[in-house]
Amino acid sequence: MQVMTSKRYQEAGVDIDAMAAALDQAKEEIRATKTPGVLSDIGLFGGVFDPSLVGAGGECLVASTDGVGTKVRIAALAGKFDTVGQCLINHCVNDILVQGARPLFFLDYIGTGHLDPDWFAQVVHGLSLACKENHCALLGGETAEMPGIYDGDDFELVGTIVGAVAKGKILDGSKVVAGDxxxxxxxxxxxxxxxxxxxxxxxxxxxxxxxxxxxxxxxxxxxxxxxxxxxxxxxxxxxxxxxxxxxxxxxxxxxxxxxxxxxxxxxxxxxxxxxxxxxxxxxxxxxxxxxxxxxxxxxxxxxxxxxxxxxxxxxxxxxxxxxxxxxxxxxxxxxxxxxxxxxxxxxx
Amino acid sequence: MQVMTSKRYQEAGVDIDAMAAALDQAKEEIRATKTPGVLSDIGLFGGVFDPSLVGAGGECLVASTDGVGTKVRIAALAGKFDTVGQCLINHCVNDILVQGARPLFFLDYIGTGHLDPDWFAQVVHGLSLACKENHCALLGGETAEMPGIYDGDDFELVGTIVGAVAKGKILDGSKVVAGDxxxxxxxxxxxxxxxxxxxxxxxxxxxxxxxxxxxxxxxxxxxxxxxxxxxxxxxxxxxxxxxxxxxxxxxxxxxxxxxxxxxxxxxxxxxxxxxxxxxxxxxxxxxxxxxxxxxxxxxxxxxxxxxxxxxxxxxxxxxxxxxxxxxxxxxxxxxxxxxxxxxxxxxx
Incomplete structure (x- = not known):
């Protein structure tokens, strides 16, 4: 997650200091999701992960991208933003479980018109909590303020999970027969x-x-x-x-x-x-x-x-x-x- | 990429047939990005990739998520939607190159109020083209119609790249000295x-x-x-x-x-x-x-x-x-x- 600071940029509606503060607040929670596979700290261009350090060396990767859709609207109406982060992680965990994979790491993306440090902290709390529960490292992410694209309390919460499964254990449905x-x-x-x-x-x-x-x-x-x-x-x-x-x-x-x-x-x-x-x-x-x-x-x-x-x-x-x-x-x-x-x- | 069809759902503003048609149009282009590592076809819950089939067995993974931000607004104004897809892929390729990694695969996410098959096909064309140029498989993705979150021609285009680098070749800046x-x-x-x-x-x-x-x-x-x-x-x-x-x-x-x-x-x-x-x-x-x-x-x-x-x-x-x-x-x-x-x- 990257932070900028710029007066002129703020005039264009991008509030960079608020983002920096919210990110600081969230960094400790993100770090707490680290698993032995994570080789990088927050703030690098990419997150680095060594599958061999979590017993996944030589395995196949299974990846999926998804979002929580307009569930964020309900979160905004209820003023409760922690659960949508958990929903996103759990959704993606289930998507790769279908093929027999367990999670390695997750990267999130939050797009919003205006970052509110309160809801941002709640969302990251939910993401981090669910990552820990699923032994999934929150390896990276991106937060973008785009005034004009999103109105009011709206935001987009999506992410990508990468997991691993031994080649011989990939579930592809080929064994299914009538009567199952x-x-x-x-x-x-x-x-x-x-x-x-x-x-x-x-x-x-x-x-x-x-x-x-x-x-x-x-x-x-x-x-x-x-x-x-x-x-x-x-x-x-x-x-x-x-x-x-x-x-x-x-x-x-x-x-x-x-x-x-x-x-x-x-x-x-x-x-x-x-x-x-x-x-x-x-x-x-x-x-x-x-x-x-x-x-x-x-x-x-x-x-x-x-x-x-x-x-x-x-x-x-x-x-x-x-x-x-x-x-x-x-x-x-x-x-x-x-x-x-x-x-x-x-x-x- | 997943497709639904439902009359009642359409009444809520989700045009599922248009999405299905646009996806069909795009599938061939996505398939053309396949590299020897890709084990799955389009439409499964997760994309499956075997790093060992592209010489990356045992290497570290480097992953990054990013978006093209409000560049999509310019694309909409100009009625030209292929370049933003290329921008997204190339941006992410550069992000992991910084740490010495080459691309393995990419997953995209497109959020929009209303999917227009024309611009969708252009975006996917750009994504596919840049994936091929960078030897990066377009392994999966998600397209979500969310009327009410996005207005008019607005859409969100983000994605996640996963690449590989041998552990000893990770660039972390530790060798930098004054005078470089x-x-x-x-x-x-x-x-x-x-x-x-x-x-x-x-x-x-x-x-x-x-x-x-x-x-x-x-x-x-x-x-x-x-x-x-x-x-x-x-x-x-x-x-x-x-x-x-x-x-x-x-x-x-x-x-x-x-x-x-x-x-x-x-x-x-x-x-x-x-x-x-x-x-x-x-x-x-x-x-x-x-x-x-x-x-x-x-x-x-x-x-x-x-x-x-x-x-x-x-x-x-x-x-x-x-x-x-x-x-x-x-x-x-x-x-x-x-x-x-x-x-x-x-x-x-």
Whole structure:
């Protein structure tokens, strides 16, 4: 992260001193995410990482870039900015876990019209916290003030994760066969997808405010339900992938829902039946479906509908994997089965 | 890159079909950037890369995230979107070159209010072209439509590069001593920094339009001068770093100019004298300084002032390195010297 200072530049709307102060405040937290692989300090042009120092020498790299989308709008409405940083890291961790990889390092990008040291510190706190939880170094990042591109409290929070997996352990779905069971792991809420539609339904159409507590949300406010932290599935799932335990593929249920994400990891000629009622979703999902009068196909394409992650597993080993996941603190459910055909068929 | 399709989601302002069409158009170009290290096709959750297949097995990774900032505003004004993609890649390539690394792969992120297939295809064309030129695979990326965050033609173009360098070849500036010469390589223009100020001076204060041809720009229009492609210094510089040729450090002159970027690679206790007239800058620099009445310190902190990249080299080997860079097609100039002290002292 780079800091400039310049009077004339400030006149153009770029407040460089505020950025410097916020960065100083954040540096200690970023340093605390260091793993033995990190060879560089903050402030260099690039972050340097030696995979061999964390047991990943000679392994393949898996990389993914993603953002938290308009979830930042909810954060701004609620004045609570730490959770979106955690959402971003956990989202990216799950994206590479799907291919069997564990995190090595992460680089973030924050674009904003005007950097507010308070929310910036909260965002970095969230990023750092989730990095530590996932044993992922926050290796670098960039913060850009671009007045005119972003209005008011808006900002963009995206990042890139790089992880590692031994070549022989890459999960590519090629072992999936008809009859494989689908184990679903519960999501905590919308995770980081579907916020454009959720905001339209709840704020534009129903005129809710973030502090409202509709009874359907069972105690949570609108803001709390929407900001629920995107879960990382690294801890329960990774141990099942590192040994041959009968996991044939994984799908992270992000934008596009189960309907679009599950087929991404199924071989040609195979589809799946998914049971819509196998897993009790958190209350925000039935609430959104009812308030928005969303039909089922639509709902399962835009939202994760309570299923954050799916493991496609050998039928014979399904029970044993369910027990293992329960021991790891998860509440797994069989949510469907792989079948001949293509695409996902929902069944009530 | 992930594509969704959903009627209800479209009502919320997310045009998914247009994105799908634009992605299809771009996929072939992205595939053409493949290097032997790429193990994955487009559309998976993460991109998979095996460093050992490109001779980087066992090396350290160097990663950097950056964006092109408000240069996209100029692209929108000029209706020309291919160069910003090249700028982004070349910027990131230079950032890791500073530490001795060559590119392995890149992941891009495009955030926009509304994806226009035309400009999207141009941006991806630029990204792909520059990736090929730098032997860098375009391994993945994310495109997000976020109506409400971005207005009109605005978009955000950022990305992350991952490269490799043998552990013993990492350039960290530790060998720099007083008396080392600074070799400057010419920039093509602003590269990707200082656009907030340039736009303020040229458009807000001087009321120029992108199509105007002020005589000071020697034939170029305002738009052409501002959109000049950020140069990649990989080809002339990398060969000098791979063998022991007396290069002690490199600095990529980005936001913060020579004044902020050169000190980033000098050891504590060392500063530099930089000659402001050693290298003839392209005409946009004197033009901006004159029109904006910017003082010298300010100009050298916001703009690269004609110097895109600096090599800090052993005095005795300076002449030989200059000749080598000339053979590689560069127009290098000695622009200063390392001295005791701290910071950069400008001298006319």
């Amino acid at each position: 069971r689908l184990i679903g792991l519960p999501s905590s809420g919308l995770h980081t997808n579907g916020f454009s539609l959720a905001r339209k339904i709840l704020f534009d159409e129903c005129s809710f405010e973030v502090g409202d507590h509709p009874p359907e949300l069972e105690g949570a406010s609108i803001g709390e339900a929407l900001l629920a932290i995107h879960k990382s599935y690294l801890k329960p799932v990774l141990p099942l992938l590192q040994k041959e335990r009968g996991v044939h593929a994984c799908a992270h249920i992000t934008g596009g829902g189960v309907l679009d994400n599950l087929p991404r990891v199924l071989p040609k000629g195979l589809g799946a039946k998914v049971l819509t009622n196998a897993l009790d979703p958190v209350p925000i999902f039935p609430f959104l479906v009812e308030k928005g009068k969303i039909d089922q196909q639509e709902a399962w394409r835009v939202f994760n509908m309570g299923i954050g992650f799916i493991l496609v597993v050998e039928a014979d080993r399904c029970q044993e994997l369910l027990e293992e996941l329960e021991k790891a603190g998860e509440k797994p459910k069989v949510v469907g089965v792989v079948e001949e055909g293509e695409g996902v068929r929902l069944e009530d | 010469r600074l070799i400057g390589l010419p920039s093509s223009g602003l590269h990707t920094n200082g656009f907030s100020l340039a736009r303020k001076i040229l458009f807000d204060e001087c009321s120029f339009e992108v199509g105007d041809h002020p005589p000071e720009l020697e034939g170029a229009s305002i738009g052409e001068a501002l959109l000049a492609i950020h140069k990649s210094y990989l080809k002339p510089v990398l060969p000098l770093l791979q063998k022991e040729r007396g290069v002690h450090a490199c600095a990529h002159i980005t936001g913060g100019g020579v004044l902020d970027n050169l000190p980033r690679v000098l050891p504590k206790g060392l500063g530099a004298k930089v000659l402001t007239n050693a290298l003839d800058p392209v005409p946009i620099f004197p033009f901006l300084v004159e029109k904006g009445k910017i003082d010298q310190q300010e100009a050298w902190r916001v703009f690269n002032m004609g110097i895109g990249f600096i090599l800090v080299v052993e005095a005795d080997r300076c002449q030989e390195l200059l000749e080598e860079l000339e053979k590689a097609g560069e127009k290098p100039k000695v622009v200063g010297v390392v001295e005791e002290g701290e910071g950069v002292r400008l001298e006319d």
